[in-house]
C-alpha cells in the first residue's frame with residue numbers, strides 16, 4: 001500500500017459551470033476539485049489550506065469509514081473545528097474498501113457552493129473486481145443555483161421563510177448548460193453557450209464499439225433527486241456506496257444525493273451513431289432542464305448528434321418506479337450479513353415544524369443545532385455544558401398521525417447526541433411524515449458517517465412492531481445512504497464499532513441546514529490521539545490555552 005500526499009488550497013473562483021459566470025468554491029483554482037484515485041489499503045494525506053478570505057472550511061470524505069481517525073471525518077462542530085482562513089489542516093486517513101466515493105464541504109452550505117470532487121478506490125494489488133470491464137468512465141452529478149449560498153442560507157433562516165426553489169442547472173462532472181440548446185452548443189460556431197475556458201463544454205464519454213464499460217456515478221446534489229438513463233443501452237447495477245450488489249439490469253436508475261453506484265454498459269448498439277446520456281429530476285416538480293452527456297462511439301465525431309431524442313426521466317412523482325429500483329438492490333453473495341440481535345431500536349420521526357415562526361426540520365421534535373465546541377473534543381475530554389447532554393428521545397408519540405401536517409407544529413432546537421454502547425448492534429427506523437402543508441411528504445436521503453449499514457426494509461405508512469418480521473436478514477445491501485419515501489419508513493441496522501462521533505442526517509443541503517440530523521457517539525473513551533489543530537476552538541480551545549488537555 002502507498003501513501004498519497006496532496007496539497008490543496010480551497011478558494012473562491014470565477015467559474016461558468018452552466019455557461020453563466022458565477023463565483024464558486026474551488027480547489028487549487030478549479031471546479032470541481034481534483035479526483036483522488038487510490039487503492040484499497042492506501043493512506044491519503046491532504047494538506048488543506050483555507051484560502052477563503054473570511055470563512056472557515058472543512059472537507060468530509062463521504063463513505064470513508066475513518067476507523068481510528070474520527071478527527072479526520074471533516075464535519076464542522078462534530079469531528080473538528082472549522083479551519084480558519086489562511087490556516088492549514090492535515091487530513092490523514094486510510095481508504096479501506098474499493099468503491100466509488102466523493103468528498104465535499106461539510107460546513108454551512110459550502111457543498112452547494114461547489115466544494116466537492118471524486119474519490120475512487122481501486123482494489124488492492126493482486127485483487128480482482130468481481131466483474132469484468134474494458135474501460136471506465138466517472139460521472140459526478142450535482143445541481144447548481146445561480147443565487148449564492150449566503151443568500152440561500154439567509155432565506156432559509158429568515159422569517160418569513162424564503163425557500164431556495166429548484167436549481168437552475170444539473171451538472172455532470174461540473175458541467176451543465178443553462179438555457180442552452182445542447183445542439184447549439186455542440187455545433188461549432190455557436191458562441192452564446194460557451195465559456196472562456198470551456199468550463200461548460202458538454203461531457204463526452206468516448207467509447208469503442210462492442211466493449212463493456214464501468215460507469216461510476218455519484219450524486220452530491222444540494223436538493224435534487226436524479227434519474228439517469230442512456231438511450232438504447234441497458235445498465236447492470238453492480239456497486240452501491242462502495243459495496244458490491246447482486247447484479248441487476250435496468251433501463252434507468254434513480255440516484256439520490258449522497259449515493260454512489262457503478263453500472264456496466266455494453267456498447268453493442270449501431271456504431272455509426274452517438275447516444276445521449278440524460279440526467280433528470282425526480283421526486284419534486286422539475287423546473288430544471290435535464291443534463292446531457294454524449295456517449296461517443298469511436299470513430300464518430302463527438303459533435304455528431306445522436307439519431308434519437310434523449311431518454312426522458314419517469315414522471316417526477318412516479319414513486320412506484322423509484323421504489324421498484326430501490327427494492328431491487330441486494331447484497332452480492334459473500335457480503336457480511338447483519339447480526340441478528342439488535343440491543344436497541346431507535347425510531348426517528350422526520351417532521352417539518354415551525355419553531356418561533358421559523359421553518360425547521362425536526363427529528364423526534366428536536367431540530368439539530370451544532371455546538372461551538374466539536375462533540376469529538378468535548379466528549380473525549382468530558383467537558384461540561386458544551387452541548388445539551390440530555391438523552392434525545394428513542395421514539396415518538398404512539399398516536400402521531402404521519403398522514404397529516406403536525407397538529408402541534410412545535411418542536412425545539414437542540415444539540416443532544418445519541419450515545420451508543422460500543423460494539424452494540426443498533427436498529428434505526430426512519431419514519432417519514434406529512435410536511436407543514438397538506439398532502440406533501442418528500443423524499444429524504446439519509447447518510448451515516450463512520451459506518452456502512454444494512455438496509456433491512458422499507459414500507460409505506462407508519463412502521464409497526466410487526467414489520468420487524470418482514471426484515472430482510474438474508475441479503476440486505478450494505479450502504480451509507482438510504483432514502484425514506486413519502487409517508488414511508490426505512491429500517492437500517494449497524495454495529496457501533498467505530499470509536500468517534502458521527503453525524504446521521506438528510507443529505508439535502510438545505511434540510512441539514514434546517515436541522516434535519518442527529519449525532520451518534522460510541523467508544524469515545526477509546527479514541528487515542530486527536531490532533532490539537534482539530535480542537536482549537538470553543539471550550540476545547542480554551543482548555544488547550546490553559547494547557548489542560550492531555
Ligand SMILES: O=C1O[C@H]([C@@H](O)CO)C(O)=C1O
Pocket residue numbers: 161163352435442511514
Ligand atoms: O424544506 C423545504 O421547504 C420547502 C417547503 O416545504 C416550504 O416552503 C420545501 O419544498 C422543502 O423541501
